Amino acid sequence: MNDIMKITTYTPDYNGSTAIVYAETKELSQHLNQTQLDRVRGLGEKFEEKWLEVQAGTDTAWVYKIGKSVDADARAEKMRQAGNTLVLKANAAYLDRIAILGAHVPHVAEGAILGNYQFLRYFSDSHKRKNSMAQLFVSKEDEQTLAPIATATMGALFARELVNxxxxxxxxxxxxxxxxxxxxxxxxxxxxxxxxxxxxxxxxxxxxxxxxxxxxxxxxxxxxxxxxxxxxxxxxxxxxxxxxxxxxxxxxxxxxxxxxxxxxxxxxxxxxxxxxxxxxxxxxxxxxxxxxxxxxxxxxxxxxxxxxxxxxxxxxxxxxxxxxxxxxxxxxxxxxx
Known part of the structure; x- marks a missing residue:
């Protein structure tokens, strides 16, 4: 079975791309510079419930603005779908890691883990086809919440491997x-x-x-x-x-x-x-x-x-x-x- 993405604790010295889920722009101030914040203020409303890409020097940052209130199950599914979209973007950019911060991190990470799955067993060039994404960074608190979810995704990916x-x-x-x-x-x-x-x-x-x-x-x-x-x-x-x-x-x-x-x-x-x-x-x-x-x-x-x-x-x-x-x-x- 394919390797499941590694979950690592995010620390302030993290060096790499980030993805932040937010409701209010002020929540982004500790993660983005002023130029990026201005871009979010200018475009954020157009990117409600979508990922907006803002460059951070040599690294990329994506921000996702939460829209209208929905029930807990619907919100969790929206964030899984957002995580799937995020990992597609990260792989397209040949990134091997990304830090997921802000709100609803466990469900975003769950969607990213599931979305990163590939069935490459029968490809002679599987090493070329393999996704670049290998590691997610989350806060220590989110890492604890994510642990049982990561175990559940292991079971889901094993089932996919059998079905395929x-x-x-x-x-x-x-x-x-x-x-x-x-x-x-x-x-x-x-x-x-x-x-x-x-x-x-x-x-x-x-x-x-x-x-x-x-x-x-x-x-x-x-x-x-x-x-x-x-x-x-x-x-x-x-x-x-x-x-x-x-x-x-x-x-x-x-x-x-x-x-x-x-x-x-x-x-x-x-x-x-x-x-x-x-x-x-x-x-x-x-x-x-x-x-x-x-x-x-x-x-x-x-x-x-x-x-x-x-x-x-x-x-x-x-x-x-x-x-x-x-x-x-x-x-x-x-x-x-």
Whole structure:
């Protein structure tokens, strides 16, 4: 996975470009010179809810004026979007660092971290394509607030990496191995059920979807159970792990298959979420369940009209094999009970 941008404490001797979020121009006086302040006074109103670039000698400064009042969630999202825009500007200028100051710094930084993500695994010239931005500087107070957000972005970026990886390198077994590696990095427990174990649990939905595949299915069970958990019953996250979906015998048109490597996005989200929760040592008991397979039309593939039985004994008539998600998730939901 790509390196996540480093978060460093801002100090007065910082040397580099800055980005400042403000509501009143007077808030900028400690960061900008008089010429820059005059430029902000002259243009600031035109750049409400936008970044205005003002030069600071050899370094660049961007300022962002907060507009009308909105609720907390909407403001947080606006600042994430501003952070994404900021990191695009910084990379375009080939900067490797920027200090984010003023208001709403954690959410601006979150947007910058997420916006700096790249998937370069298959490029022979990835070193040339790699973004220049590598480091964010924030105040000590904001650094403390940003710590859990940075951990959450780690989980999100890990999920993106899984979603972007094609099935040739991410079979169901590969997905399980990725989850195992994550458990070692972040400290959660994991058990991976192989095909024989899945058969013993009579997970007919998962098995049926897998009939047409040369690759075996897996059922991934992850658990974060800290001693100080505040919940008596675990929070159970269930994610669809169809690592590639052709539609099975109800074959998708070819142009609808282009992005079907991402049909395991639910699984990626669950693996990323439990990785972040364990890394942050959240006081919450969490279980993550991922039924994983691909959905192909080969071999003894399930056919429209087949009747299968899922693990709680419920019989299901399959009328369209491209409705595979509900079949594998039904077994996972039964297991969750």
């Amino acid at each position: 990886t094609p099935v040739i390198d991410l079979t169901a077994t590969d997905l399980a191995n990725q989850a195992k590696e994550a458990s070692k990095r972040h400290g959660f427990s994991i058990e991976v059920l192989e095909k024989k174990q899945i058969e013993s649990l009579k997970m007919g939905g998962l098995l049926a979807v897998n009939y047409g595949s040369p690759e075996p299915p897996v059922f991934i069970i992850m658990e974060h159970k800290p001693k100080n958990a505040t919940n008596e019953k675990p929070l159970v996250l269930v994610g669809k792990g169809v690592v590639y979906d052709t539609g099975g015998l109800s074959l998708k048109p070819s142009n609808y298959m282009d992005d079907m490597k991402s049909d395991m996005g639910g699984a990626a989200a669950v693996i990323g979420a439990i990785s972040a929760a364990a890394e942050a040592n959240l006081p919450v008991h969490i279980i993550g369940l991922v039924p994983a397979t691909d959905n192909r039309p080969g071999g003894n593939a399930v056919t429209p009209g087949d009747v299968i039985t899922i693990s709680d004994g419920t019989s299901v008539e399959v009328m369209n094999t491209d409705a595979e998600g509900r079949l594998i998730l039904s077994d996972a939901l039964v297991y969750a009970k």
